[in-house]
Structure formats: structure tokens, C-alpha cells
Amino acid sequence: MSENINYPMTIAEKIFSKASGKAVKAGEFVLANIDRAMTHDITGPLAIDGFYEIMASKQEKKVWDPSKIVIIFDHQVPADSLNAAANHIKLRKFSQEQGILNYDVYEGICHQIMPEKGHVRPGDLVVGSDSHTCAYGAIGAFSTGIGSTDMAAVFATGKLWFKVPDTIRFEVEGKLPKMVYSKDLILHLIGDIGVEGARYQAAEYAGSTIHSMSISERMTISNMAIEMGGKAGIIEADEITAAYLEERIPDYKFDPYWKPDDGAKYSEIRKYDISKLEPQVACPHNVDNVKPVTEVEGTKLDQIFVGSCTNGRFEDIEVVAKIMGDEPVAKGVRLLVIPASRTEYLKVLKAGYVEQFMEAGAIVEAPCCGPCMGGSFGLLGDGEVGLATSNRNFKGREGSPASFVYLSSPATAAASALTGEITDPRKV
Numbered sequence: 485m486s487e488n489i490n491y492p493m494t495i496a497e498k499i500f501s502k503a504s505g506k507a508v509k510a511g512e513f514v515l516a517n518i519d520r521a522m523t524h525d526i527t528g529p530l531a532i533d534g535f536y537e538i539m540a541s542k543q544e545k546k547v548w549d550p551s552k553i554v555i556i557f558d559h560q561v562p563a564d565s566l567n568a569a570a571n572h573i574k575l576r577k578f579s580q581e582q583g584i585l586n587y588d589v590y591e592g593i594c595h596q597i598m599p600e601k602g603h604v605r606p607g608d609l610v611v612g613s614d615s616h617t618c619a620y621g622a623i624g625a626f627s628t629g630i631g632s633t634d635m636a637a638v639f640a641t642g643k644l645w646f647k648v649p650d651t652i653r654f655e656v657e658g659k660l661p662k663m664v665y666s667k668d669l670i671l672h673l674i675g676d677i678g679v680e681g682a683r684y685q686a687a688e689y690a691g692s693t694i695h696s697m698s699i700s701e702r703m704t705i706s707n708m709a710i711e712m713g714g715k716a717g718i719i720e721a722d723e724i725t726a727a728y729l730e731e732r733i734p735d736y737k738f739d740p741y742w743k744p745d746d747g748a749k750y751s752e753i754r755k756y757d758i759s760k761l762e763p764q765v766a767c768p769h770n771v772d773n774v775k776p777v778t779e780v781e782g783t784k785l786d787q788i789f790v791g792s793c794t795n796g797r798f799e800d801i802e803v804v805a806k807i808m809g810d811e812p813v814a815k816g817v818r819l820l821v822i823p824a825s826r827t828e829y830l831k832v833l834k835a836g837y838v839e840q841f842m843e844a845g846a847i848v849e850a851p852c853c854g855p856c857m858g859g860s861f862g863l864l865g866d867g868e869v870g871l872a873t874s875n876r877n878f879k880g881r882e883g884s885p886a887s888f889v890y891l892s893s894p895a896t897a898a899a900s901a902l903t904g905e906i907t908d909p910r911k912v
């Protein structure tokens with residue numbers, strides 16, 4: 485896009501300017517055209533009801549553009565109740581009637597599938613009826629979570645109103661120390677700024693540390709923008725993004741426009757040197773209750789869950805496999821590994837890790853959200869303590885309100901699987 489704009493813009497301002505067809509600044513209200521809309525098996529059924537309600541007086545009840553909507557089955561798969569089965573039937577029927585692409589049971593978690601299958605490009609405005617839709621900021625898009633009723637309006641019109649958010653810029657420099665990963669970095673940022681620190685703002689993650697990361701590592705960071713209250717978590721597209729997209733989108737051409745202008749106005753610029761960062765753990769019951777692993781070492785665990793849209797990719801699972809080697813899972817602790825998509829699962833399988841995990845006493849499940857939000861299986865009971873590579877640890881998040889969830893990187897999860905208690909991965 486090459487509009488004549490005479491003031492410097494953040495990435496969010498550029499994307500909302502394109503989406504609303506006029507140059508806009510943070511704080512303005514816009515009616516924006518949506519490039520992509522994603523919904524899933526939990527929030528989709530309500531969006532469909534809302535859509536038909538909006539269309540009640542119309543003869544032709546068609547969505548605005550079926551090629552821009554994606555429906556994904558991931559939270560309750562395969563159906564774990566009659567209610568879930570009914571929701572699945574409703575989504576399949578709607579996809580078929582409207583000509584919408586759907587990824588059925590076990591294709592993968594929505595936030596993995598959207599970038600993986602090439603549904604997101606830098607500069608896109610993407611909405612999803614799920615709070616971690618901010619994950620596609622890793623591709624340089626402005627993507628954000630919306631409710632089912634907003635999604636119904638998007639289905640009907642392809643438009644949604646927004647207040648163009650202010651942007652907080654996080655500039656991160658330094659090489660991550662050994663056994664310290666992008667998950668440790670984002671937990672550190674959230675611990676520092678707090679769960680409301682970026683409320684209704686876009687986060688721009690920048691600096692040499694971020695730009696040396698793979699898309700998988702970036703996805704972990706963008707995914708958790710919502711855990712600091714952020715509306716989006718954007719990383720300027722670079723040659724690593726371009727290589728990722730060229731593999732997935734046949735006509736993809738890198739557009740250097742989708743970066744912040746020099747002199748763009750930020751509500752705040754926060755600078756970090758992470759060359760001495762320790763592995764981080766978010767402790768019960770808040771994502772910003774973050775401590776260095778050394779402060780919680782020795783906490784006894786009942787279950788360890790490696791997976792979710794935050795850290796369920798091949799790279800994450802490979803870290804676990806390599807740290808564990810041919811050692812068994814410690815007695816008394818259950819290790820659940822859930823790759824984030826069918827593609828990621830196949831990579832794990834072909835690398836021989838499924839066999840390795842099964843021999844170690846772990847279980848490898850088919851792709852889905854798993855116990856991440858206390859959904860279909862793997863729940864924690866009263867008094868149980870879990871460690872997860874996912875993104876939330878609110879009371880009851882993984883099952884009983886009387887259970888405890890710690891969050892960490894896959895490396896810390898692997899080290900802890902070997903001992904049955906929270907363990908510093910630098911010590912194994």
C-alpha cells in the first residue's frame with residue numbers, strides 16, 4: 485500500500501489505515517474491513533446463531549465472503565459430549581451451506597492452523613472468536629480476539645468497528661542464555677508489565693533478539709500479548725517471515741511497507757537486555773505471578789502438559805525430547821505431550837519422538853487444545869499441581885478450582901518431567 489500519509493505511523497496505525505481506507509491515528513474510531521475471520525467449535529455455534537438472527541429479514545442468507553472465513557475444530561475434539569457433537573454438526577452444516585473452508589477434528593489448534601496453512605499475511609486485519617488470536621502478530625498482522633456476536637456481524641458484513649489502539653514498543657536485545665527460550669522472555673515481559681499493563685494497546689515486539697527468532701518462537705511471544713491485556717502483539721515481518729510465507733502462499737511477495745515508520749508515536753518504549761535472563765515460571769493463580777525457576781525449584785508435580793497454541797510445535801517438543809534423552813518420566817508424575825497440529829505431529833513422529841516418549845512413560849495425544857482450558861481431558865483434580873507450557877494458569881484453568889497450575893518453557897517442563905518436581909533445565 486502506498487498512501488500519501490504525512491505523519492509517521494506504528495504498524496497498527498498502518499493496518500487500520502488500510503482497513504478503513506483513510507489515514508488514521510491511535511485513538512480514532514474506525515469501521516474496518518476484515519481480511520480474515522476465524523472461528524472454532526466453542527464460539528462458532530453462537531456466531532452462527534447471531535448471523536442468522538441478523539439475516540432474519542433477508543431472502544439470501546449468505547456470509548459476506550466465504551473465502552475469508554475459516555472454521556476450526558480444536559477445543560472439544562473428538563466430541564467429548566453430545567453437546568460438543570451437536571456443535572460440530574452445526575459447524576459442518578454451516579461450512580457446507582456457505583462454502584466455508586473448515587479444518588475438522590484433529591487437524592490442529594486454530595492458532596497453529598491459521599499461519600501454518602497460509603491464512604495470514606503481514607498487513608492483514610484478522611479477527612478470531614478466541615482471545616489468543618493475537619498469535620498471528622508473529623506474521624506481522626494485526627489480529628485480535630472478538631466475541632461471538634461481533635463475529636456474527638463480521639460474517640454478515642465483513643466489517644467491524646475498532647478504536648485504533650495505542651502501541652507499546654518492547655525493544656529486546658541480547659542473546660538468550662542456554663536453556664532460556666522465547667517463553668521465558670514473554671513470561672518475563674508479562675511479569676514486568678502485569679496482566680493489565682498493555683490493556684487495549686497493541687504491543688510491538690522489536691529488537692535483535694526478536695528478529696533472530698524463528699516464526700515458531702515468535703508465535704509464543706505474540707500469542708501471550710493478551711496475557712498483558714494487549715489487543716495485538718505484532719512483530720514486523722522480515723526475511724524469516726518471508727521465507728515462512730513463501731513456503732505456504734504461492735503468490736506471496738514481501739512488502740516492505742508493513743513496518744513502523746521512524747518517529748512513530750508510542751505510548752511507551754520499554755527496553756530489555758535479556759542476556760542474563762533465567763528460566764521463568766508463572767506461578768498460581770496469575771500469569772503475571774512470574775518468578776525465576778530457582779525460586780520455585782522442588783515444587784512437587786502431578787502432571788506436566790507440553791502443548792497448546794503457545795508451545796506445542798515441533799521445535800518445542802524437540803527441546804523436550806532432547807533434554808529427556810532416553811530417561812524415563814519420573815515416578816508419580818504424568819507427562820502429556822500434544823502436538824499443535826497434524827503437520828507438527830507428523831514431524832514429531834518422523835523424528836522418532838513419539839516412540840521415545842511412549843517408552844519413557846509419557847503419552848502423546850492427537851492435536852487439540854487438550855487440558856489447556858480444562859476442556860476435554862487431562863484435567864487436574866483437587867489439590868493436584870500441574871506444570872504446563874500453555875498460556876494461562878487462572879484458578880480452575882486446567883480442571884479443579886482447588887488445583888494449581890505453573891507455566892514454563894518446554895525445557896523447564898522436560899527437566900521437571902525427569903524429576904517429578906519443578907527443575908531448573910540448566911541443571912540437567
Ligand SMILES: CC(C)[C@H](C(=O)O)[C@@H](O)C(=O)O
Nearest residue numbers: 526527559613614615616857
Ligand atoms: C474457548 C475460547 C473462547 C477461549 C479463548 O477465547 O481464549 C480458549 O481458547 C482459551 O484459551 O481460554
Ligand code: SF4
Nearest residue numbers: 616792793853856857
Ligand atoms: S490451546 Fe489453549 S489457549 Fe490455545 S486456543 Fe486452545 S484452549 Fe485457547
